Amino acid sequence: MTTLKEQQAIQKEFQSRMDENELLNCMRCGFCLPSCPTYITSGYKETHSPRGRIALMKAVVDGLIEPDEDVERSLNLCLGCRACEPVCPSGVKYGHLLEEARDIINQNKKHSLPVRAVRHIVFEELFPHQNRMRTVTGLLGIYQRSGLQTFVRSVGFMKLFPDSMATMEKVLPKVPTMKEMKNRPEHVEATGERTKKVAFFTGCLMDTMFLETNNATIKLLQLAGCEIVIPKNQNCCGALHGHSGEKDGSKELAKRNIVAFEELDVDYIITNAGGCGAFLIDYDHLLKDDHEWNDRAKAFTAKLKDITEILYEVDFHKKQNLQLPFQVVTYQDSCHLRNVMKTASAPRSLIKSIKGIEFKEMKDADRCCGSAGIYNIVESEMSMQILDYKMEQTKASHAATIVTANPGCLLQMKLGIERENMSSETRAVHIVDLLLEAVET
DSSP states (O other): OOOHHHHHHHHHHHHHHSOHHHHHHOOOOOTTGGGOHHHHHTTSOGGGSHHHHHHHHHHHHTTSSOOOHHHHHHHHTOOOOOTHHHHOTTOOOHHHHHHHHHHHHHHHSOOOHHHHHHHHIIIIIITTOHHHHHHHHHHHHHHHHSSHHHHHHHTTGGGGSOHHHHHHHHHOOOOOOHHHHHOOOSEEOOSSSOOEEEEEOOOSSTTTTTHHHHHHHHHHHHHTTEEEEOOTTOOOOSHHHHHTTOHHHHHHHHHHHHHHHHTOOOSEEEEOOHHHHHHHTTHHHHTTTOTTTHHHHHHHHTTEEEHHHHHHHTTHHHHSOOEEEEEEEEEOOOHHHHHTSOOOHHHHHHHHTSEEEEEOOOTTTTSOOSOTTTHHHHTHHHHHHHHHHHHHHHHHHTOSEEEESSHHHHHHHHHHHHHTTOTTTOEEEEHHHHHHHHHHO
């Protein structure tokens, strides 16, 4: 519970930091309402819509309401999928407003000791340090390979956790060894004639838990004729910090990434995770008030491109014989890839180019799956309701393969498959892994 003193401090910073022009840009027209998963899933509660949340922010700025638990609850329940932005006739940058409001509340609210300890470990001691990320992921790998995982499941230990977390433990990918995670080259030549020179943003979770997908990305880029540079001093994109009210931490990570990439003579900086890409491409906004870094951030973001966009651009799908055994395939959009990076047609075109498959568009493929970073952990009830709807649409598509382009979405869809007992007939894969499978078949 926030104290009166904390509320006063929050309100003061709302008045000084929130972009009032952006708040006023919202015309309350309601075009955002049909695109908002939490508004729909909550039974059409206005305070759980983008329009309603902006109204709450404006009311706090104007001193009409206190920034109490109800306001904080409304903001925390937002997925941050930003599906409201493409449909907004005024072009309101809702995601920027949300992150600013969350940062103000977090920085002026006194958390309990356990919460402070967890946040310190996650945001300061773990994610900013890739070597520590490898160590923690390596421990998970030992848990999987040593037989401990089998033992834990056999004694029913996972029943002590919420159902969604217990199911998530079942669908985690097989973690690579420490040796495999450390064996990352810094430079890879193109296969055949060079078309582009690119830098690869490997990410933190992508280069540990999802290392195989990163390796597949490198292979596809090679086959597409790309010379690849992989700077070792890159780090976490900062998305988790930015979405969780740790803006200063995200700025520090952004600056470190800009330094890591800015001296490279490359055509593009490639990402393969929609969530990372969307935060990276917002670095210019994140550092807009820092005169030393803003131009450098703009130069960085100007080169960002999703893996599907570069593959489509160089006609990878036309030059390669992509083929798979017959299967019905559908695509689940990564919210941030679609809504922020504006990438929706390239992945679909690549999938449709694979011989032997039947592509079937999923109803509401552009609606969030409920993953949203750690949302499916901290807001499990709402997340699972959103996932239930997504699985209804998956079943209606009769797809044997669900393709997505973000690790969180991938785990969420696998979670949905497991919850619905569909694992014998349906799989979820990252688009990069599907394309490499189609090349090697």
